[in-house]
Amino acid sequence: MKKIAIIPLRKDSKGIPAKNKKKLLGRPLFSWVLAEAVFSELDAVYVFTDDVEIIDFITKEYHWTTKVKALLRSDENAGDTASTESAMLEFAEQIEYDFDILCLLQATSPMTTAADINAVLDKIENEKYDSALTVVNTHRFTWNTDGTPQNYDMFNRPRRQDFEGLLIENGAVYATTKEAFINSKSRLSANIGLVQMAETTLVEIDSMTDWKIVEQLLAARLKKSKKHQRIDYLVLDVDGVFTNGQVFYSADGELAKAFDMRDGMGLEILRQHQVEVVVLTSENSPLVAQRMKKLQIENTFLGVKDKYAFLQHFVKTRNTNFAALAYIGDDVNDLANICSVGWSFTPANTTEIVKHHADYLLTKASADGAIRETCEKIIAYNERYEQL
Structure with missing residues (x-):
């Protein structure tokens, strides 16, 4: 099966100007998920953007891999009111639906790893789901606007270790078969599989506060994975x-x-x-x-x-x-x-x-x-x- 990914990027950003090119722990924001995609089981990764500077950067920078490609996104599908689905449809038409599985990756979720991407692909390729997404299991108690609890009995408040929690989309990875995407024109449809990611991945970058939090989380994760051996x-x-x-x-x-x-x-x-x-x-x-x-x-x-x-x-x-x-x-x-x-x-x-x-x-x-x-x-x- 041909497995490809799209990383949609817009040149303009209201919350954080030029967000996608801004350096997070020394690297452009989009490069975090892009590099993980390169080292995943995906066959190709397309950066779909209206920013020619990013296209030029990718052309020059990722010459060491044949996986990464950049395509120009239309102004119509890069505006504030354009949906991600409209960009996915434009992209699919540009490449003439040349895929079996289409994966949507979000640059605003830089905590995504190659293992997370592979787990979502596995849901479709091996477990035979029509689409799949990443979620986070949060143990927060949620409420309706009318003052009633959504996910627990307030008169029998459960302990954290006894509470199953609530699954929330973290916006990191989505995938769908070509058939399901053509029929629904949506990133998710039909029989949907779930892949859980760590609770720290729930933070998406929409503000500078998010930015600072994620930067600290990334640095901490990298340092935690350090191991010592002979230096070669x-x-x-x-x-x-x-x-x-x-x-x-x-x-x-x-x-x-x-x-x-x-x-x-x-x-x-x-x-x-x-x-x-x-x-x-x-x-x-x-x-x-x-x-x-x-x-x-x-x-x-x-x-x-x-x-x-x-x-x-x-x-x-x-x-x-x-x-x-x-x-x-x-x-x-x-x-x-x-x-x-x-x-x-x-x-x-x-x-x-x-x-x-x-x-x-x-x-x-x-x-x-x-x-x-x-x-x-x-x-x-x-x-x-x-x-x-």
Whole structure:
């Protein structure tokens, strides 16, 4: 069965301006669910949007996977009054209904995981439901406007552990067969299956308060999943890590960056201890490429904006895991990786927000021994780990 997903995005947002492109824990909001969809059992993921900047971003950023595609959404179906169903129908017509299962993913639910998506798909593919959705079991007591309780007897108030609770849509994942969608023109119809997600996923991002809550929840979830083992890879940002963040320009463009020679020696010694070095930067700089070539760092990846998704891809292709990685970063676009790897480091002169999330605040500043200090810490850690 051909399983595809649509992530509908609108350029304009009333509650939070440019919400879909705004960085949540250092990544554009839509990229959280998009990356999870890539690593799910879906065959293709379509971002359906009227925002050409997002289409351009996706074209450039997700070149490492054939799953992700971007299609232009009409102005008519991107307005304030347009329904999600109307966008789904327009999308289905554009691709000539070339699917067996259509999955709707919402960017405003960034807590969605690949496992959640797979569970919804399984309801249709293996359990033979016509459609399915994600829900949350909440133990809140609900009331009608006339002052009567909806879901419990107020004269026999149940204890939480004895209360079955109430299932509520969390707006994260929906799926339907093609036949059911054609007949009903709705995301849900006929025989409907339910997949429960964690109660924390009930928060959808509609306000800045929601935004702050979800950002904290995401950071906490990533940190909670951290595991420690021998470090096999050191992944480094460039500007603010290799360099002090300053760039010198001439009339012809980028002219010079300053690198610390001691850092290069530290990386050479680290490689002698069987730790592979990886450079991951959002800048596409010829100067950086030249310096990394001089340092003989073959795994140099330039122009990577969504560092977390790319690192997920890298981990998968190397048949390793985040616990085997150490990471040095200094700014918001490093946050997701800093919260996820086995050990994260940040230079002494880093940004304040990174200080709150990194595992280790180095005593040395960027371009002044920070990388060398990290290398020494990793070598010492691996030696202790191997003696256990």
